[in-house]
Each structure stands twice: as C-alpha cells, then as structure tokens.
Amino acid sequence: MVLFIHRYSGNMPLNTALTISSSYLLSAITMIYAQHLTVGLPDPTTDLLYPGVLLFAIGIAGNFYNHYLLSQLRKGGDDDTGYKIPKDGLFEFVTCPHYLFEITGFFGFAMISQTVYALAMAFGTAAYLVSRSFATRRWYESKFEEFPASIKALVPYIL
Incomplete structure (x- = not known):
C-alpha cells in the first residue's frame, strides 16, 4: 500500500527493501502455518472474529489514510525533498498515527486468528513501532525548533 502512495525523499537500498519484504513474507508464512496447526483443536470459547475484523x-483504513496524508507533504514532485511537519488528521496529536493504526491492525488480526503466534507477532510489532515512534518524535524535535511539545509519539495525550 505504501509503495503506491508515497513520494520518498530518497531511494531505499535494495538490501533494506529485501529485508523488510522477506520479514513480512516469513511472518505471513509462519502465521498461516500456526493457523494450520490449530486444525482439529477445539475452537476458543469466545469467538473474536467479528470484533477482530x-x-x-x-487499522488498515487508518494506516492508509495517514500514509496518504504523508504522501501529500511532497506535492511538488520528485524535486520536492524538503522535510515538513505533518499537520492533518491525528498528526495534530501524535508523530506516528500510521504506526498506531498498524498496531491496531495487527491486534485485529490476532483476534481473528486467535493463535498465540499471531498475538506474539502483534506484541512484537507493537514493541518495535513504539520504539520507532519515539525515535521519530526525537528526530522531529531535533530538526524543527517549532515542533510542538504537546504532540506525543504514538497515542494522543498519553504516549
């Protein structure tokens, strides 16, 4: 999804792109395998399918919308590579709302599958993206003197 809407300030090295893609592919394969291992086991007592969906x-819609907002920061084309502070949507409250929605999507997926592996993936993804959001907030503070102190890293008013 991000590939189709972003205008990047630079090129991503091939080894980085392959590492990220391989990580998602391996995660998808292992989640499918973990789901396959549950065939024949009793269903969970509480069905979380619909709340999970x-x-x-x-999560998917919020992630897409916030990535779209980020893509609009560089309306000037390929030569517009300057950094800007996002202003719309939840960017008024947090530096990384797209991470918040990605975490939401992973926990939704964990509720749908109801496997320990999917839940572990959701927690692992959340831990990684929380740390990335704090690093992103620190980066904004270092690049922009006028960066508002009221903007949190990931969760509005809290974190």
Whole structure:
C-alpha cells in the first residue's frame, strides 16, 4: 500500500527493501502455518472474529489514510525533498498515527486468528513501532525548533 502512495525523499537500498519484504513474507508464512496447526483443536470459547475484523479494518483504513496524508507533504514532485511537519488528521496529536493504526491492525488480526503466534507477532510489532515512534518524535524535535511539545509519539495525550 505504501509503495503506491508515497513520494520518498530518497531511494531505499535494495538490501533494506529485501529485508523488510522477506520479514513480512516469513511472518505471513509462519502465521498461516500456526493457523494450520490449530486444525482439529477445539475452537476458543469466545469467538473474536467479528470484533477482530472490525479492528483490522480500522487499522488498515487508518494506516492508509495517514500514509496518504504523508504522501501529500511532497506535492511538488520528485524535486520536492524538503522535510515538513505533518499537520492533518491525528498528526495534530501524535508523530506516528500510521504506526498506531498498524498496531491496531495487527491486534485485529490476532483476534481473528486467535493463535498465540499471531498475538506474539502483534506484541512484537507493537514493541518495535513504539520504539520507532519515539525515535521519530526525537528526530522531529531535533530538526524543527517549532515542533510542538504537546504532540506525543504514538497515542494522543498519553504516549
């Protein structure tokens, strides 16, 4: 999704792109395998399918919308590579709302599959993206003197 809407300030090295793609592919394969291992086991006592689908949909939609907002920062074309502070949507409150929605989507997926592996993936992804959001906020503070102190890293008003 991000590939189709972003205008990057530079090129991503091939080894970085392959590492990220391989990580997602391996995660998808292992989640499918973990789901396959549950065939024949009793169903969980609480069915979280529908709330999980709702949470997953919110996560995907929010992630897409916030990546779209980021893509609009560089309307000037390929030669517009200057950094800007995003202003719309949840960017008024947090530096990385796209990470917040990505975490939401992963927990929605964990609720849909109801496997320990999917839940572990959701927690692992959350831990990684929380640390990335704090690093992003520090970067904004270092690059922009006028960066508002009220903007949090990931969760509005809290974190």
